[in-house]
Amino acid sequence: MSAEEILTVKGLKKYFKTTRGIVKAVDDVSFSVMKNETFGLVGESGSGKSTVGHVIMGIYGPTAGSITLMGKDISVGVGRRSKELKKRLQIVFQDPASSLNPRRTIGQILELPLRVHHLAPEGKYSEKVFEMMDLIELPREFVVRYPGEQGGGEKQAVAIGRALATGPSFIVLDEPTSALDVSIQAKIINMLMRFQKEFDLSYLFITHNLSLMRNVAQRVGIMYLGKIVELAGTPEFFSNPLHPYTKMLLSAVPVITPEEEALKPEKIMSTGEIAGALNVPPGCSFHPRCPFVMDICSKVVPTMVEYKKGHHVACHLYPSAVSSG
Amino acid sequence: MKRAASRKGADYGKSWHKFSKNYLSQAGLGVVALVAVVAIFAPYIAPYPSHAEFFVNFPEAHEPPNWVHIFGTDQFGRDVLSRIMFGFRYSLMMAVVVLSLVVPLGVVLGLVAGYYRGGKVEMVIMRGADIFLAVPPLVLALSICSVLTPSVFNAMMAVSLMWWPWYTRLVYSISSSLRNEAFVQAAEIAGASPFHIIFREILPNCLGPILTKVTLDAGWVILIGASLSFVGLGAQPPIPDLGTMVSDGANFLPEQWWVSLFPALTIVLIILGFNLLGDGVRDLFGAEAV
């Protein structure tokens, strides 16, 4: 692949100090997102997938590691980033009910990024806002309405519009449809896919929904307790999952067609639950739930190896890289 | 699950409709409006405007309520009703002056402390507020007034000094929880300034509780002013302050009950009015209980 990397995350760590100990929300995560690509980050609650997105956005600075966007280092909090960078990097939050200020009209919400970055001549802002509203397929008269009066789909469209307003190159999508009904989800996803082509965007798509991921991402990374345990191109990831956790997760996904059922790997019954962030098991943090657990698993943290070209996994079952080829 | 349409949306039209159907709140609004009108036009509508301050007419002293003096007369023969009407002026002035000093200050401090949550700014502001809140406001106000010369002005200053922390604490509790809301993060990511975030994103979400509290507090400030002058540490005679009138009259209990009872009842009426109105304001903004 000769694609160009737009975002590179290396050795990213984010620890939170709490009164009961240190929570390692993100613990040594590395990946990169290519230009025009949708990179999917999957995990259950507590896996640290949203924290990765938030650190990239600078909502809090990283504890260690580096984040590079288009060749520029952005490993700092949002307050210390240049305006130009803020323009390039945007986010769509999970729940539009809380990401849109209930006391500001849709027009005001869409106008803010335009004004901050002086993206229209004075007096032309409302024109530009109307253009945004056409883009996200909202009637223009909604400009004076408050988000609280709208349905979830409309609200999320506004959030997407706000993210697009500055003309970004890279957008973090933090579970953009998990607060929506299935029938609405489809519309939002299609809108996002269309904008990606139209505006040359790259996405970091964070979700817990594997079925959705299958349909939107080119590459997928799967997180467990702050670490990426497997990373591969989407077709390879779903047809040949390696990590036991990936297999367990895939087995647990509820499906509706026999074709989907056939696609599932060797069934691994899900057992146990994700450990508390304060007492992460030693060694491989998945080992208490793993059906293939070995002696080494509770002692040594497995390192990420490129098992096949483009298919990385961190598991003692796959100790070394297979010959490159 | 089946809640009425979300109250979060700033649908003021519907809220106003709701307010207009709430008879208790309307009664409150009526009382407050009446008190304000009487206060403003007291010199024109009081039956005996000259009785407000220095006036002596001993032959008519201590007359029980009758058709000439509906609320009776006091020990100097002054018409109690007229004095109450003028008393409204001092009461309302107290509320207006104190709240217009206290609310902006307390709100801004609360917003700033909430925005810089976790830092030194927050610590200084909130610890300071806690110290002022360590004693009931009346007690500190009393002690401040006692070391100064008792007067309406000093009473206002003393109450103001005691009152700002309530707003700081109220606004802080809202703003510090909004600080982590996604919409504030979104504004930061867009590159908005702290000024924009504090006053355009966070403040509008505090307005409902603030206005509710302002309405309720108007009654309580009037009460604390009356309490100060009741003790003798606020407005001084012959100023027709409701608190002074109650305490003056108390010397003539139980025989001349009307001298203190009527001013006392009007205090109740004013507080009741602001309380009922405050509940209506809360509905209007769909705010949580303060």
Place this chain on the structure above:
Amino acid sequence: MAEQLLDVKDLHVNFKVYEGLLRVLNGVFLNVGAKEKVGIIGESGCGKTTTMKAIMRILAANAIVAGGTIAYRGSDVLQLGMEDLMRLRRTSMSMIFQDPTAALNPVFKIGEQLEDIVRYSEFTSNAPTKQEVRTKAVELLKSAALPEPERILDSYPFQLSGGMRQRVCIAMSLASAKDLLIADEPGTSLDVTIEDQIMRELKQIVEDRGLSVILISHSIGAVKGFVTKLYVMYAGTMLEEAPTDELFSNPVHPYTQNLLKAVPKLTGGGVPEGIAGRIPSYLTIADGCRFASRCRSAKESCHTDAPPAFDIGNGHRVACFHFGDS
């Protein structure tokens, strides 16, 4: 056909709110046989939970049951006296709520809550000793696949994980559900792997104990492997009823068809278009078919008349005029 247990007919429930009357449930029907496993799917706000609360008679104070019957073993739950209703709740049917965090009283230990239920549900005649109650509570926790039941009895809800809390709720329901278990999205608030475990355990329990089940979900996949009959609910009405396999192989209502299509598939192929528009407001809802405003094949009459449920054979019923004449 199995023996009849629950038969809801033409249920109408409204809610009085400040703005007016929310006409939520409109002619809901539901039929559950003994030991039958029935599922209801529908999106948020479609009235699934309201229907279940009506069956348990725990609707909010502002709810008005405007019509219909809920026949349970032949007698109408809506008409039951307090004593009969209590007996029903204690010994015959029970409900698992969607969010186990909200469904457990935060200020009492699990033991206290569970034992109070056990005391009145499992020992109907004589006053049991503390030890008897405790033993029974432990037994229930064990059957809900909870390890270390003694420790759990001694914990507060917030000290347990989401999955454990839901298992506690299941244990509570097992005490009082000897015939019918209503499970309202039991896995929705949990992670996929936990949901998978809970659903498997629940299925096992239900089959072991021979219970009838109403399983509610907005996730079509989650109910598929569980139930034998499915209802599709939309905006307070039942649109379609069919045996599970029949529904998936031959969905006929336009809403069902589109809903099934809108679910992203593990096999890929992109995300199809969803259903345009949104669920109508219950305040201003029209008299016609409640799906008409979002239905691509709606006729004029769909907007004015509500379609009854037409029987199209194979136990398949659909409330849509397009099947009325066939």
Place this chain on the structure above:
Amino acid sequence: MRMSTFILKRLSYTVFVLFGLSILIFIIARVLPGDPARLALGPRAPDWAVENLRQQLHLNEPLYLQYFYWIRDAASGSLGESLVTRRDVFTDVQEFLPATLELITLSALLVVALAIPIGMVAGRRANSWFDNLVRVLSYVGVAVPAFVVAIVFLLVFGFTLNIAPSIGRISPNIVAPPTVTGFLTVDSLISGNMVAFFDVLAHLILPAVALALGPIAQEARITRSSVVENLNKDYILSTVSHGVPERLLTLKYLLRPSLIPTVSVMGLDISSLIANAFLVELIYNWPGVSRYGITAMLRKDLNAIVAVVMIAGIIFAIANIVVDLIVAYLDPRIRFVEKAA
């Protein structure tokens, strides 16, 4: 967090707040008046006397030293001489404090004993005639200031109906019981003097009810709305759906979570009780520390003012700690899960 750490943290913060309060009240008493010595002695006192007092109060020294001397003296149990009683303020406080504590305690007990049952019943039977009655009464009850209630009670029960004694703690013709706790009710019970007990109780009742009325109305309202809110919670619906008997449901599963907001605002009630005690004690000539404080304020008796304000702060702080402990008892989440500071 363990309960002991919780209490320890709470206590240390209280010490900090009281320390801050002492600086505040020091500024009020020593800085605000300009010349405290002149203020204390009045405009007609001779200059040498004023200068003498200035020396005595260290007023010619820097402020921080003045504060240091003042704190040092206070720590050694000397709060300075009262210009009114000519005794050490500490002695005065010792004499007057029990009367105030007894009054406030009884009022607080009345609030708990009346507001909670009223609020519970009103909430359980929301929109019944009883609920509507409570709603109207509580509106009025919240709005009537304690000193107005006190005067009206005095007028109606004291003078007109003459059923309750209205002045003082105990009738002059009755021998007070020997002091053990300083609470006359308790002391008379200890000494078995039932005549004194009922006389003391009769003296207590009017001021105590006058103080308690507002908080009762307030707390009844809060309890009622808390009950109504809890009735719609899933955990109550779940308990109902399991067929738990009505009594158990209301008195256990509904009561405890509903009480948390009620108790949480109890601190504000105590604040109102302490503040209003200053007015009500004056009206009923109650020989307590609040009346002592008002007298001191009117006579500009600075040492006494400082002491009384500090005492009000300490009572309030202790009451708040008790409130927090009760809330922590009611709500295990506070006991076990640490709250962000």
